[in-house]
């Protein structure tokens with residue numbers, strides 16, 4: 622990973638002038654790079670001093686946690702989407718078979734129920750994520 626590129630962008634990042642993709646990229650780099658995150662902290666510290674602003678600097682560890690939480694969330698949503706997709710195929714396949722065949726072979730029925738089960742699992746995972754969000758919004762002061 623080349624730090625040079627990010628070092629140049631740190632001040633732009635602090636001015637909040639990076640676009641969304643660049644900012645995400647920057648945050649991910651900061652999460653994994655000790656040297657750049659230290660540099661960021663140092664610049665932030667200097668800026669605060671210059672502005673005589675004594676609000677505490679957000680610790681880099683807290684920032685990292687936020688970034689990891691976001692990555693984890695993205696993965697969770699991707700996983701839920703994947704599960705729902707697979708189960709959609711299974712359920713529609715099972716339904717088609719049941720309607721097309723007069724007598725449903727037990728294998729097809731099992732396929733169908735497995736699909737339903739997967740669908741429910743996927744929805745629960747998605748709902749969990751939504752509930753966590755709602756909970757955060759409610760408890761935010």
Ligand SMILES: [Zn+2]
Pocket residue numbers: 623624627650654655656657658
């Ligand atoms: Zn770096």
